[in-house]
Amino acid sequence: MPSGPDPAASPREILLFMVQSPDPAFTAKEVGDAFDKTRQWGHQQLQKLQSSGYVDSKNPGGNSRFYWVTEDGQRYLSETRQS
Template sequence: MSSDRKRNDRGEYVETVTPEGVLEVMRRSPDPIVTAKEVGEALGRTSEAARQKLLKLQDEGIVARRKVGAGAVVWWIVDADREGPVDEFDPSDPLFTDPVTFSSGETDVSANTDAYLADAIAGESDDE
């Protein structure tokens, strides 16, 4: 990474990390998410330069981010065909609408709650 930043004829720094370049790196990535460090390395620039462009793309609704650790942030391209906010879930998804089915095949085990609790308590006393 070079610290010799180029300037145009007005003395302004020339943009070396473009939003298009960042998006191209993200599209070529084998993973659906990237970090600013990965983008910066792929472009031969700093992770901070990449992060600044990612923030700009986020402001435009093109990418989204999520903090996944103490200092780790992952970025992804927003699906333009998807309706609604990125973090919104679809309430009609079968995960939320289908009745709960237990491994026994039953959908309502509330009648067996006392037996399940008794078994659990018995299991705790066996461990002592």
């Protein structure tokens, strides 16, 4: 299996999905489902976005972690907006 970035969705596409949804926060499963991928894929993508400062997360207890777009993530979307 080839390694490297998964071409299924760019960081920008994932952030757009998150900000365009009426939901304020997402689980890795929800992100994976939105792109027809696994929870693990969603978790990996969200971890990369969190490392870049574009999303933040909170574990309210149990097995779920919730992610939301940060101000830096909003700024990234604004700066990379396609004309």
